[in-house]
Amino acid sequence: VEGFNFSTELSVRFAETDAQGVAHNANYLIWFEVARIEYLARYAGGYKSIQESGFEALTTESHVRYLAPIHFDDRLTIHTRCHDVRGARFRYEYVVERAGRIVADGWTQHAVVDRETMRPTRVPGFFAEAVASAERPGAG
Amino acid sequence: VEGFNFSTELSVRFAETDAQGVAHNANYLIWFEVARIEYLARYAGGYKSIQESGFEALTTESHVRYLAPIHFDDRLTIHTRCHDVRGARFRYEYVVERAGRIVADGWTQHAVVDRETMRPTRVPGFFAEAVASAERPGAG
Amino acid sequence: VEGFNFSTELSVRFAETDAQGVAHNANYLIWFEVARIEYLARYAGGYKSIQESGFEALTTESHVRYLAPIHFDDRLTIHTRCHDVRGARFRYEYVVERAGRIVADGWTQHAVVDRETMRPTRVPGFFAEAVASAERPGAG
Amino acid sequence: VEGFNFSTELSVRFAETDAQGVAHNANYLIWFEVARIEYLARYAGGYKSIQESGFEALTTESHVRYLAPIHFDDRLTIHTRCHDVRGARFRYEYVVERAGRIVADGWTQHAVVDRETMRPTRVPGFFAEAVASAERPGAG
Numbered sequence: 405v406e407g408f409n410f411s412t413e414l415s416v417r418f419a420e421t422d423a424q425g426v427a428h429n430a431n432y433l434i435w436f437e438v439a440r441i442e443y444l445a446r447y448a449g450g451y452k453s454i455q456e457s458g459f460e461a462l463t464t465e466s467h468v469r470y471l472a473p474i475h476f477d478d479r480l481t482i483h484t485r486c487h488d489v490r491g492a493r494f495r496y497e498y499v500v501e502r503a504g505r506i507v508a509d510g511w512t513q514h515a516v517v518d519r520e521t522m523r524p525t526r527v528p529g530f531f532a533e534a535v536a537s538a539e540r541p542g543a544g
Numbered sequence: 545v546e547g548f549n550f551s552t553e554l555s556v557r558f559a560e561t562d563a564q565g566v567a568h569n570a571n572y573l574i575w576f577e578v579a580r581i582e583y584l585a586r587y588a589g590g591y592k593s594i595q596e597s598g599f600e601a602l603t604t605e606s607h608v609r610y611l612a613p614i615h616f617d618d619r620l621t622i623h624t625r626c627h628d629v630r631g632a633r634f635r636y637e638y639v640v641e642r643a644g645r646i647v648a649d650g651w652t653q654h655a656v657v658d659r660e661t662m663r664p665t666r667v668p669g670f671f672a673e674a675v676a677s678a679e680r681p682g683a684g
Numbered sequence: 685v686e687g688f689n690f691s692t693e694l695s696v697r698f699a700e701t702d703a704q705g706v707a708h709n710a711n712y713l714i715w716f717e718v719a720r721i722e723y724l725a726r727y728a729g730g731y732k733s734i735q736e737s738g739f740e741a742l743t744t745e746s747h748v749r750y751l752a753p754i755h756f757d758d759r760l761t762i763h764t765r766c767h768d769v770r771g772a773r774f775r776y777e778y779v780v781e782r783a784g785r786i787v788a789d790g791w792t793q794h795a796v797v798d799r800e801t802m803r804p805t806r807v808p809g810f811f812a813e814a815v816a817s818a819e820r821p822g823a824g
Numbered sequence: 825v826e827g828f829n830f831s832t833e834l835s836v837r838f839a840e841t842d843a844q845g846v847a848h849n850a851n852y853l854i855w856f857e858v859a860r861i862e863y864l865a866r867y868a869g870g871y872k873s874i875q876e877s878g879f880e881a882l883t884t885e886s887h888v889r890y891l892a893p894i895h896f897d898d899r900l901t902i903h904t905r906c907h908d909v910r911g912a913r914f915r916y917e918y919v920v921e922r923a924g925r926i927v928a929d930g931w932t933q934h935a936v937v938d939r940e941t942m943r944p945t946r947v948p949g950f951f952a953e954a955v956a957s958a959e960r961p962g963a964g
Binding site for chain 1: 605
Binding site: 558563565570616 | 838846895
């Protein structure tokens with residue numbers, strides 16, 4: 405998908421389906437998180453390195469568009485990018501692709517807080533730099 | 545909460561927490577669904593009556609704002625309303641309150657499909673009427 | 685159910701179903717936990733009071749028998765008892781009833797640890813006494 | 825692990841943790857299912873081929889031993905074998921390994937039913953043969 409340098413793959417688990425025979429809508433947020441965490445692992449030393457630096461990243465908003473039903477065992481590619489890093493905030497965007505077709509998309513908004521005080525704090529420099537480098541056109 | 549005639553209550557399950565010590569962001573969509581289903585049971589004969597009428601309601605979009613951390617065993621009130629019923633579509637809005645304070649809100653967009661063909665179909669009359677009646681100012 | 689002084693009720697959530705059209709097998713452990721936590725709230729000051737006393741209760745073993753399919757919106761009664769409190773260990777037993785019929789049962793085994801060291805420690809006296817009192821024949 | 829010809833790997837998702845900072849006990853049953861489904865895909869044409877043959881496999885019993893805490897992002901190997909195929913029943917056994925150490929084990933019991941009648945029916949021949957072949961000492 406154009407504009408995305410990173411993607412991760414996963415297969416839909418049987419436990420993620422519901423009695424409509426499709427993946428339940430809440431699981432998309434879990435897949436977004438899986439993708440986000442792999443992104444952090446690839447570019448920014450991992451979620452644990454953020455925590456160990458004394459920060460915590462909170463999810464403050466989420467949005468999903470369910471464009472086509474997703475079924476058990478479907479192989480999904482989650483295209484992921486981070487952008488709009490400013491102050492204490494950053495945003496991830498996701499496009500979910502199955503066999504070349506976009507079946508969902510969405511975004512999550514995040515805030516960095518100090519682990520001790522849980523107060524908003526500027527996105528740490530190492531993270532902002534890692535994102536800038538990862539999101540350069542052509543990187544990935 | 546003003547403008548909402550219906551609400552349902554639930555307690556946060558331990559299984560719904562994560563290692564940040566708060567309720568995981570995906571569970572809010574499950575709570576919204578619990579509230580939506582109780583709304584349907586109260587006003588429209590229940591989700592099963594929709595299915596038995598030959599319809600299925602799909603979730604096509606979701607949005608959540610996480611305004612304050614929610615913890616294990618918190619007692620939540622989910623204020624819920626349905627509106628904007630038009631054509632094959634309708635929308636639910638939610639406000640999550642804890643001890644008089646709003647800690648989250650969001651909405652979900654839905655489409656009615658024919659259970660056989662899975663094609664969009666006009667919201668059934670009994671449902672549109674039930675919603676109109678439920679959402680009259682002062683009903684509830 | 686004979687031999688059980690405590691029970692709690694819940695309705696099966698749509699998100700707990702799977703593409704077989706029944707409640708997914710992993711959710712039974714979540715329902716057991718919901719029941720266990722309500723038992724603790726009723727008799728022993730709640731799970732939080734255990735934690736605040738400096739203890740943590742770990743689940744060390746679980747067993748479930750799925751006796752009949754459970755469906756969306758089924759109203760379940762989870763009969764729950766705690767017994768076999770000895771040393772650092774205690775066990776909960778569960779019987780799941782729907783409309784007068786037993787549809788599942790199971791047990792979970794637990795160990796008390798010190799929250800600081802995470803090493804097994806004797807079940808605290810207040811908890812052992814609360815359980816003994818709750819499980820007297822005829823209590824409840 | 826000796827006696828197991830098949831294994832699958834997965835990483836613990838953040839959404840699978842709870843406020844004790846460890847993977848929640850119900851998720852082990854989901855991991856077992858992930859492993860079972862990959863086993864079926866490798867040896868028996870996949871779960872879908874069982875369904876398309878007119879059968880459904882139900883979980884009738886589960887057992888888990890939690891031997892050591894499992895944390896976010898832990899890389900787990902789920903060793904899996906199927907045995908004791910008789911009549912309408914079969915059993916899977918699981919050993920969960922992390923960095924060379926066994927951190928959990930368990931088993932699940934299953935029954936094959938006819939998809940139409942939901943009545944128990946003999947394990948289909950192609951499945952029994954696939955399991956016998958997969959479980960020969962040294963296969964895998």
